[in-house]
Amino acid sequence: MTTKLTFRILIAALFCAAMTGGGTGVARAQSVAVMVNGEPITTFDIEQRSRLDKLSHQSRTRQQILDELIDEKVKIREGKKYGVSPSDSDIDSSFASMSSRMRMSQDQMTKMLAAQGIRPETLKSKIKADMVWTSLVRGRFKDSLLVGEKEIQAQLAATGGGDKGSTESFEYQMRPIVLIVSRSSDGGAMEARRKEAESLRSRVQSCEDADRIFKALPNTAIRGMVVKTSADLPPALREVLDKTPVGQLTAPEATRQGIEMVALCGRKPTTADTPKKREIRDKMFAEKFMAKSKDYLREVRNAAMIEYRGVDAGRSGR
Template sequence: MKMTLLYRPSSLLAVFAFLTFVSMNSPLHAQSIAVMVNGEPITTLDIEQRSRLIKISTHKSPSRQEVIDELIDEKVKVKEAKKYGVNPTSTDIDRAYANMGARMGMSPEQLTKSLGSQGIRPDTIKSRLKADLVWGSLVRGRFKESLLVSDRDVNEALKNSGEDQSKIEGVEYQMRPVVLIVPRGATASMVEARRNEANALRERVQSCAEIIRTVKVMRNATLRETITKTSTDLPPPLRDLLDKTAVGHLTPPEMTRQGVEMVAVCGKKVTSVDTPKKKEIREKMFADKYEKRSKSYLERIRKSAMIEYRESRP
């Protein structure tokens, strides 16, 4: 019993020394508050982590003040969004994180491992994702009307761009794919024979009705159902090919897995749908409006934010 009493102070001192050591070497002790934004802290660890993230994503080394300004902006954005009920859940943030990884060909776990290898915690990038999500929703929601881009605005911009009419007008195409089947393992001469057959068909037919009648009685030939697409739906190479092919005629034959394939152009008509050029201009005009509105809004709410620097500014 006496021995227990004698050793108790030493034991307590040992425990205290151990706890002090753990505390001194913990991440919490290694960081301090650099800036307070509306009562929310930005720590030296936040700054160090964000610096690393910016460096690997832009291949540039930002100044400390640039990093602090970015973090302040995010705190201000998140607080303003909360005021209007825009507050994504952790599930929303995790989904955005997973989507980011998917775009890079990685699972969330692989993305976390990749970031970790460069000394970056997943929470660092999730904080940025959260700010981007809430701010985008807030600006679009609050200023929806002023961000709209009218057809008149787009058409005016198109006129000033000097584009030709074919790029301004949208076109709806009615198509019927035609396949002259080539069996698997066919010889080169068999493939060439079918290709010659396709070219002969192209030269002979003058209407979709004639194409349909002819293909139906051809050996090992398939006529697929009508497909209707607009110019916006199609990749540029196919769109250009259809534009060069007259109605009632076939596009040049191409070899596919099924055989020798062509497309019968059965109809074209001008539509009010956005052409690729119109879509490009509309998106650019929206992006310009959004950028201006976002910038002025952020400047306004940042001026009214309570920002307290706890360390000397450079």
């Protein structure tokens, strides 16, 4: 399973490294450390992964890094057996998403890696293995990974989560509204639009009112309908929406685009997960996934042909 937290730490570390201009050239000398099902893992591969470790502030032994590389080899091979093989465009897309979260292009991310002596293929190979394994485990064991309603209710009861917020869920129908303020404008422009928004709130008693009023205003946008459940929204926004009468607007807030409000067009009970149930479901799914992943990986690794070379000769698998 992709370790999102590790990637976030890695991205932050990359940013810091780029700012300090650190890094050394990529070493070229390499020798085979391990053969996995006829495929080599070289000392260069180990060194590259070690550099990634340093960027993400991980502290692992050489053998732990080597074990991870072996695991990735057997994951990729197992994926091929079942026809699970992400395309280059899939991997590039994931790499691009990481770059985007850093507000940079793929080329900029590549240069940041290069500054630390790391090839982009090093990170992409890890991305590929994680994508393959996640698809494999989810696909092959999807029935056993399902979290049933009885399991959730039992967990709620065990944790005393029977309060109203844990047992009720709502569906919210909303139309976001933006009174646009140019980024080049001074603080006075933002305050003027805030006062304008406040004066308009009292005139809106339905979403039809909101549509009519804000479509007629210059430099103003009213978005299409957005439907979310309680579990989809952060607690602060849920609290605001629960206190807002249907048909009216939330209080104006300053954002990067200008002054924003939300017209609450509908709020009704739903059988969808409550935030607490969603939290329990996600946690139980993750626990099942990790357990199944661990057993499955042990199985495919035990069946793999792993031959240690050189200084690694004589070692055994985990």
